[in-house]
Amino acid sequence: MTGGEQGQGHDLGGLDWRDGVIPVSRRFDDPYFSLNDGLAETGHVFLAGNNLPARLCPGFQVAELGFGTGLNLLALHLCNPGHPIRFTSFEAFPLDSADIARALDHFPQARAVADPFLTAWAKGERRFEIGSITAEILVGDARATLPQWQGCADAWFLDGFSPAKNPELWSPxxxxxxxxxxxxxxSFATYTAAGHVRRALADAGFAVDRRPGHGRKRHMTVGVLA
Known part of the structure; x- marks a missing residue:
């Protein structure tokens, strides 16, 4: 998860490490992934919430608000049966490769396939291949970069920091x-069930549905463009 304000690099205000393994943004006072098994949450919320991998096919486009540690990209790679697909993420505050690697060490399955991503990231590359996925991370305020994007997603991962702490990334x-x-x-899927977010997505043209969340979260939200 990550924010939508203008900026990049370590403008997050620094990181704290909960239990030595979970990165927490000081700027947003929010962890980058679930304290209750972030990889399992990604599978429940973003993959199952968008009915993936069943829908994946050559040319499929996934887009994301909030790249963070890249965990969602790696989960997508792990579930993709080999289709050439595209992944575009919008990220205001990219972490450095050392912090990403440290965070991914908490998830051995994801870390085991992360080297192509981490190698490219350390070189400053924001467009790279991982398996059969072509990934591109667009750095900057999503309120500026998304309107300029020429792509059209088949599935969205809406994974910014919580709406209460990062309202810019959830605005109507x-x-x-x-x-x-x-x-x-x-389609879209998100871990949040905040009413104003659901209303904004409904106003954006989605048929919105609330579903059971992951772990201790009672609800999450999914939707299909009507």
Whole structure:
């Protein structure tokens, strides 16, 4: 998860490490992934919430708000049966490769396939291949970069820091841009069930549904472009 304010690099205000393994943004006072098995949460929320991998096919486009540690990308790679697909993520504050590697060490399955990503990231590359996925991370405020994006997603991972702490990444205007950059019949999934987020996504054209969340979270939200 990550924020939507202008900036990049370590403008997050630094990291704290909960239990030595879970990175927490000082700027947003929020962890980058679930304290209750982040990889399992990714599978429950973003993969199952978008009915992946069943929908994956050559040319499929996944887009994401909040790249963070890249855990969602790696989970997508692990579930992809080998289709050439595209992944685009919008990230305001990219972490450095050492912090990402330290965070991914908490997830041996993801860390085992992360080297191509980490090698490219350490070189400053923001477009790279991982397996059969072509990934591109667009650095900057999503409120500026998403409207300029020429792509159209079949599935969205909405994974910014919590709406209460990072409201910029959940604004009605940005959710409207998500809708405008979604293919007919495309979907989104997010861990949050905040009412104002659900309403903004409904106004953006999605048929919105609330589902059981992961772990201690009672609810999450999914939707399909109507």
């Amino acid at each position: 205007d940005l959710m409207a841009e998500v809708g405008r950059h979604t293919a007919p019949g495309g």
